[in-house]
Amino acid sequence: MFENLTARFEKVFRFLKGQGKLTEANIKEALREVRLALLEADVNYRVVKDFVSRIQERAVGQEVMSSLTPGQQVIKIVHEELIKLLGEKAEPLSLKGPSPVTVLLVGLQGSGKTTTAAKLALKLKKDGRHPCLVPADVYRPAAIEQLRVLAGQVGVPCYEPGQGESPESIVKAALNYAGSQRCDTLIVDTAGRLHIDRDLMEELRRLKQILSPEEILLVVDAMTGQDAVNVAEAFHKELSITGVILTKLDGDARGGAALSVRAVTGCPIKFVGVGEKLDALEIFHPDRMSSRILGMGDILSAIEKAQEAIDQEEAERLFKKLQEDSFTLEDFRDQLRQLRRLGSLDQILKLLPGTGMLKELRNMHVDMKELIHAEAIINSMTKEERRKPEIINASRKRRIARGSGTSVQEVNRVLRSFEQMRKMMRQMVGTGRSSGTKAAKKKKRRAFFPF
Numbered sequence: 549m550f551e552n553l554t555a556r557f558e559k560v561f562r563f564l565k566g567q568g569k570l571t572e573a574n575i576k577e578a579l580r581e582v583r584l585a586l587l588e589a590d591v592n593y594r595v596v597k598d599f600v601s602r603i604q605e606r607a608v609g610q611e612v613m614s615s616l617t618p619g620q621q622v623i624k625i626v627h628e629e630l631i632k633l634l635g636e637k638a639e640p641l642s643l644k645g646p647s648p649v650t651v652l653l654v655g656l657q658g659s660g661k662t663t664t665a666a667k668l669a670l671k672l673k674k675d676g677r678h679p680c681l682v683p684a685d686v687y688r689p690a691a692i693e694q695l696r697v698l699a700g701q702v703g704v705p706c707y708e709p710g711q712g713e714s715p716e717s718i719v720k721a722a723l724n725y726a727g728s729q730r731c732d733t734l735i736v737d738t739a740g741r742l743h744i745d746r747d748l749m750e751e752l753r754r755l756k757q758i759l760s761p762e763e764i765l766l767v768v769d770a771m772t773g774q775d776a777v778n779v780a781e782a783f784h785k786e787l788s789i790t791g792v793i794l795t796k797l798d799g800d801a802r803g804g805a806a807l808s809v810r811a812v813t814g815c816p817i818k819f820v821g822v823g824e825k826l827d828a829l830e831i832f833h834p835d836r837m838s839s840r841i842l843g844m845g846d847i848l849s850a851i852e853k854a855q856e857a858i859d860q861e862e863a864e865r866l867f868k869k870l871q872e873d874s875f876t877l878e879d880f881r882d883q884l885r886q887l888r889r890l891g892s893l894d895q896i897l898k899l900l901p902g903t904g905m906l907k908e909l910r911n912m913h914v915d916m917k918e919l920i921h922a923e924a925i926i927n928s929m930t931k932e933e934r935r936k937p938e939i940i941n942a943s944r945k946r947r948i949a950r951g952s953g954t955s956v957q958e959v960n961r962v963l964r965s966f967e968q969m970r971k972m973m974r975q976m977v978g979t980g981r982s983s984g985t986k987a988a989k990k991k992k993r994r995a996f997f998p999f
């Protein structure tokens with residue numbers, strides 16, 4: 549998402565930076581490009597018009613014209629205005645009411661409500677809360693089963709409705725159920741329709757009345773572009789939603805919904821869904837998103853993602869072993885496991901400045917299958933072989949390949965990677981004999997474990 553928009557912005561910025569002195573005509577030309585880029589990204593027309601005119605007003609003013617770096621100043625203004633458009637700052641969930649507090653999830657069919665309910669439960673659980681899932685979508689029985697399965701995967705309780713129970717009765721019973729399970733937060737998944745209709749809105753209003761939810765979050769599919777904004781406007785009018793969760797931001801939607809929803813409805817985007825996996829829900833940070841869209845990267849999110857996946861203590865332990873030259877194939881396997889947890893390296897690369905433009909990096913990804921094979925190969929070795937790989941001769945290689953269901957070539961590849969890594973490390977740290985200063989050693993360690 550946003551790739552086209554980012555490429556267009558980068559082009560405009562190159563043009564602006566290339567001008568020693570900016571004239572009003574230059575700025576107008578650049579802003580014409582900005583306007584076109586936003587319209588092509590499916591941003592709401594009114595939003596684009598206001599956004600561009602705000603930038604124009606500031607860009608042709610004193611602030612820029614008298615500056616020594618006018619191009620940079622305009623870029624700064626675009627960045628600031630984009631942050632404002634996206635909502636200024638991250639808006640956390642408000643879960644302060646008496647226990648259990650309720651989060652009501654609403655939205656059209658297929659927007660990702662059920663998945664998002666489970667993702668949210670996982671996030672709250674990680675934050676130390678005790679959420680409970682409530683399926684109130686009685687029109688699609690599979691939705692109840694889907695939520696029950698997801699609750700099992702996330703490890704949170706899920707209320708089981710009785711046969712033919714109405715949504716109103718489900719949520720009333722779920723309030724008692726939450727008490728019995730010592731849950732402090734109810735996350736209620738409601739029914740979706742293909743279009744907004746009267747019956748649905750009335751049902752949602754009744755649920756709202758029973759539950760007095762702290763949060764009513766509208767789940768919208770970013771891939772639906774302008775429609776997402778219309779849906780948000782309609783739900784807000786009927787239910788006074790407290791926030792929006794934009795799903796499928798990992799897809800190739802043009803991004804218009806993300807850029808218009810806040811401006812059109814006045815409701816904050818609180819979370820974004822960035823994948824089908826249950827941990828693919830992120831807090832929406834307007835400043836980080838703005839940097840990402842403008843091709844300035846989003847280093848903070850990249851660091852957070854990597855830190856979540858990498859066990860720092862384990863990384864330190866492995867580094868120490870490398871430094872002491874006592875790194876074995878067992879340690880190599882531990883490291884591969886960490887890499888596997890990192891999962892989508894390509895997602896992290898996308899968050900780094902400039903890399904969005906590099907095609908080869910964009911297409912780069914950690915080949916999970918290869919990592920799994922490498923682990924199986926190491927698992928098929930004896931303890932002695934893992935500690936002293938030099939004893940692995942041709943017949944041992946054949947045995948290891950058979951045992952791991954791979955080939956001798958693959959075994960050779962793993963052994964080669966392991967050797968290369970050791971060699972590289974010896975060069976970097978001088979086999980632990982390096983008498984570098986503490987700071988130099990720290991720098992070397994960073995070079996190896998960039999996170």
Ligand SMILES: Nc1nc2c(ncn2[C@@H]2O[C@H](COP(=O)(O)OP(=O)(O)OP(=O)(O)O)[C@@H](O)[C@H]2O)c(=O)[nH]1
Binds near residue numbers: 657661662795
């Ligand atoms: N790529 C991607 N897929 C998502 C995301 N969120 C949800 N999905 C997928 O979207 C599809 C629909 O999600 P559901 O959670 O079943 O949608 P729903 O809104 O509950 O649908 P109804 O119960 O029919 O109203 C599923 O295949 C999800 O895996 C996301 O952030 N990214």
